[in-house]
Amino acid sequence: MPLLDVKKMTHYFGGLRAVHDYHLSIEPGQIRGLIGPNGAGKTTIFNLLTGIHKPTEGEILLDGNSLVGLFPHQIAALGLGRTFQNLCLWRHMTVLEHVMLARYARLDYGLVGAFFGTAKRQRQEAESEIVARKLLRMLGIEDLAEQNVLNLSYGNQRRVEMARALATEPKILFLDEPTAGMTPEELIQMMAIIRQVHAELGLAIFLIEHRLKMVMELCEQIQTLVFGEVIAEGTPEEIQNNPQVIEAYLGKETLH
Amino acid sequence: MANDMLSGTPPAGALRSSWRRLTAPVPLMGWLLGSLGAALLELAAGGAVAGLLGLDKIPLLFGFLIAFKQPLAIPGVLAYDILVYLLPVLLVGRLSAPPVNRLVAALYRLPLVVSVLVHLGLLYAALHLWSGVSDYRVLMLNLMLIAIMLTLSLNLINGYMGEFSCSHPGFMALGAYAASIFSLVLFVDDRIFGQALLPAAAGPWLFPVALVAGGAMAAVGALVIAIPSFRTRGDYLAIISLAFLFIVKSMIENLELVGGPRGLGGQPGYAGLTTVFIWCVLCIWIINNFVRSTLGKALNAVRDDELAAEAMTIDTRRTKMTAFMFGAFWAGIAGGLYAHVLQHVTPASFDLRMLAEMLAMVYFGGLNSVYGSIVGALSLSVLSEALRPLELIKWIFIPLLLILVMIFRPRGLIAFKEFNVRDIVKPKA
Ligand SMILES: Nc1ncnc2c1ncn2[C@@H]1O[C@H](COP(=O)(O)OP(=O)(O)O)[C@@H](O)[C@H]1O
Ligand SMILES: [Mg+2]
Numbered sequence: 001m002p003l004l005d006v007k008k009m010t011h012y013f014g015g016l017r018a019v020h021d022y023h024l025s026i027e028p029g030q031i032r033g034l035i036g037p038n039g040a041g042k043t044t045i046f047n048l049l050t051g052i053h054k055p056t057e058g059e060i061l062l063d064g065n066s067l068v069g070l071f072p073h074q075i076a077a078l079g080l081g082r083t084f085q086n087l088c089l090w091r092h093m094t095v096l097e098h099v100m101l102a103r104y105a106r107l108d109y110g111l112v113g114a115f116f117g118t119a120k121r122q123r124q125e126a127e128s129e130i131v132a133r134k135l136l137r138m139l140g141i142e143d144l145a146e147q148n149v150l151n152l153s154y155g156n157q158r159r160v161e162m163a164r165a166l167a168t169e170p171k172i173l174f175l176d177e178p179t180a181g182m183t184p185e186e187l188i189q190m191m192a193i194i195r196q197v198h199a200e201l202g203l204a205i206f207l208i209e210h211r212l213k214m215v216m217e218l219c220e221q222i223q224t225l226v227f228g229e230v231i232a233e234g235t236p237e238e239i240q241n242n243p244q245v246i247e248a249y250l251g252k253e254t255l256h
Numbered sequence: 257m258a259n260d261m262l263s264g265t266p267p268a269g270a271l272r273s274s275w276r277r278l279t280a281p282v283p284l285m286g287w288l289l290g291s292l293g294a295a296l297l298e299l300a301a302g303g304a305v306a307g308l309l310g311l312d313k314i315p316l317l318f319g320f321l322i323a324f325k326q327p328l329a330i331p332g333v334l335a336y337d338i339l340v341y342l343l344p345v346l347l348v349g350r351l352s353a354p355p356v357n358r359l360v361a362a363l364y365r366l367p368l369v370v371s372v373l374v375h376l377g378l379l380y381a382a383l384h385l386w387s388g389v390s391d392y393r394v395l396m397l398n399l400m401l402i403a404i405m406l407t408l409s410l411n412l413i414n415g416y417m418g419e420f421s422c423s424h425p426g427f428m429a430l431g432a433y434a435a436s437i438f439s440l441v442l443f444v445d446d447r448i449f450g451q452a453l454l455p456a457a458a459g460p461w462l463f464p465v466a467l468v469a470g471g472a473m474a475a476v477g478a479l480v481i482a483i484p485s486f487r488t489r490g491d492y493l494a495i496i497s498l499a500f501l502f503i504v505k506s507m508i509e510n511l512e513l514v515g516g517p518r519g520l521g522g523q524p525g526y527a528g529l530t531t532v533f534i535w536c537v538l539c540i541w542i543i544n545n546f547v548r549s550t551l552g553k554a555l556n557a558v559r560d561d562e563l564a565a566e567a568m569t570i571d572t573r574r575t576k577m578t579a580f581m582f583g584a585f586w587a588g589i590a591g592g593l594y595a596h597v598l599q600h601v602t603p604a605s606f607d608l609r610m611l612a613e614m615l616a617m618v619y620f621g622g623l624n625s626v627y628g629s630i631v632g633a634l635s636l637s638v639l640s641e642a643l644r645p646l647e648l649i650k651w652i653f654i655p656l657l658l659i660l661v662m663i664f665r666p667r668g669l670i671a672f673k674e675f676n677v678r679d680i681v682k683p684k685a
Contacts, residue, residue: 050567051566052563052566052567071566071571071573072563072566072567073565073566073567073568073569073570073571073572076566076567076568076569077569081567082567084563084564084567088561088563088564088567089560089561089564090556090557090560090561090564090565091560091561092556092560092624092672093553093556093557093560097553100550100553101550101553101554101557101565101568101570102568102569103550104550104551104554104568104569104570104571105569105570107550107551109549109551110551111551111578113549113551114545114546114549114550114551114552115542115545115546116542116545117545117549121549125549125550128550164568165567165568167568168568168569
């Protein structure tokens with residue numbers, strides 16, 4: 001049984017059909033890619049899977065349990081962690097606070113602990129800080145832990161988002177254009193980080209990416225989305241050689 | 257710079273740095289001891305000093321009250337403040353710094369709670385001595401401590417959570433009436449509620465129950481607002497909470513059982529300075545604990561980016577509801593104390609003016625900050641009291657001040673500063 005199984009998912013924004021008859025199945029530990037021109041509906045697919053929008057039609061199963069209709073925080077706690085294409089950071093918080101906050105669902109000291117600072121709370125917060133610092137080290141931003149996120153470079157802000165998503169202990173990590181706006185060096189670092197995260201944490205990764213080189217190198221299976229429909233699916237070689245993809249996507253890209 | 261030296265006045269920077277050098281080695285306990293010394297000095301010689309300076313009596317609130325009524329007395333009052341308060345505090349604080357630092361360091365090595373209790377004990381002693389001089393001071397102090405609780409609990413909603421709630425006076429009224437009814441029914445032979453049901457001696461012991469009942473009542477009120485307001489994202493809270501305030505007020509006005517517009521009186525005097533002080537400390541401690549926990553910081557996440565908060569497993573709706581009810585609970589507690597301090601409440605006092613004052617305290621003191629709420633509540637309470645003789649002008653002055661703050665410090669005096677008790681009771685140098 002696949003870890004995540006999406007069947008016949010369709011979504012309309014009013015009259016606009018953003019996603020049509022979408023299928024996906026992710027096995028544990030896989031890295032999958034989703035490419036497609038701007039406005040194709042890639043982010044919408046993430047938003048549907050993570051519960052921000054409810055699909056007009058279709059099924060989403062995680063470990064065989066339906067996610068449709070659950071709140072985003074419930075879906076996140078069940079194991080779908082994500083980053084955002086346009087960074088969604090909390091502007092008044094430090095890097096460490098970001099990552100620790102994402103441990104929210106793992107804490108069970110409750111309001112009593114929060115109000116009275118019980119020993120249980122101290123212990124859980126301390127553990128949470130250890131986990132958070134470990135993730136920051138993995139992403140190479142440990143020394144920025146006490147900084148407000150707004151003081152960070154764009155590339156580092158993206159890493160904070162990733163550390164934060166990892167802190168929820170996802171089974172599948174959804175990365176929405178994780179290298180958008182990055183310099184070439186940052187891009188190479190980010191690829192290394194994604195590989196490392198995948199190897200060390202053994203989670204599945206679902207990647208939206210604009211830069212084809214990155215998807216081609218990282219992913220085992222790639223879907224190409226155009227106008228909300230998957231026009232091609234396969235290994236990087238198959239995608240690269242698919243005439244439809246070349247026409248719809250690569251062709252345009254090579255023109256630039 | 258050269259100009260300054262020629263004219264002989266020390267530059268402001270130099271003044272500030274020498275002030276800093278003077279005060280830097282003094283730990284908080286030094287200042288508390290200084291305050292205690294000043295209070296003792298006033299007790300012993302305040303009247304004499306006031307007489308020498310040509311004042312009729314000692315200034316009750318550092319001269320803020322006299323300043324507007326008798327401007328000619330201002331120099332005398334200033335001299336009094338310097339002689340009786342400023343100099344003793346500075347002297348005692350500075351001179352005692354070396355041994356006090358050693359004491360503080362020794363305490364600091366023990367569990368934190370010991371240091372905190374010693375500091376609180378000293379603070380209470382100083383306040384007790386200072387206010388012992390007149391009932392007016394006790395009343396002012398009680399109201400200020402209540403204002404701190406109200407400001408802090410409102411800051412939780414308007415600052416930490418970033419919503420805009422207008423219902424705080426309503427919550428306070430619910431708490432005030434619920435606690436009053438509790439006390440009156442059980443412990444007072446009352447015209448409205450009849451014979452006391454329990455011996456009056458048990459009253460003070462059950463006063464916490466009365467207050468918590470008031471707080472719970474306010475929290476239920478908050479739930480009524482929260483359910484429709486937090487259903488969807490959007491700015492419904494401001495409007496719904498404002499409506500709630502008016503509903504509570506007119507409901508009480510029309511309820512003859514609790515005295516209608518005439519209000520409810522005869523509450524036993526359970527809320528002395530000690531009681532109010534303890535509740536205020538509890539309020540600060542618990543709210544500060546909350547906002548520094550991950551559960552509390554979830555409020556900031558909801559405020560700064562609700563979508564990201566959801567995606568990071570935070571139950572945003574529950575977070576908002578609990579925080580809102582929690583804030584209301586403390587407003588209810590404050591209301592119960594208020595009713596028992598004044599021993600009479602009328603629905604008319606829980607009006608827009610009170611709301612304006614609370615909002616001013618929150619926004620002036622600083623959003624998302626326990627320090628800010630304390631400073632805002634204290635400074636605006638004093639200011640409001642000082643301006644009271646001017647009645648109407650006061651209501652021009654306070655909004656004006658608020659506008660100035662919004663222009664020059666949009667988030668308030670001490671916004672976004674963590675209130676870390678461990679740092680506060682730390683030895684200096
Ligand atoms: N919340 C929304 N409401 C209405 N239309 C939307 C919304 N989000 C996205 N869309 C539309 O859906 C289409 C797909 O958008 P998106 O998923 O962001 O594309 P991509 O991520 O592939 O660039 C676009 O036409 C966009 O305008
Ligand atoms: Mg997108």
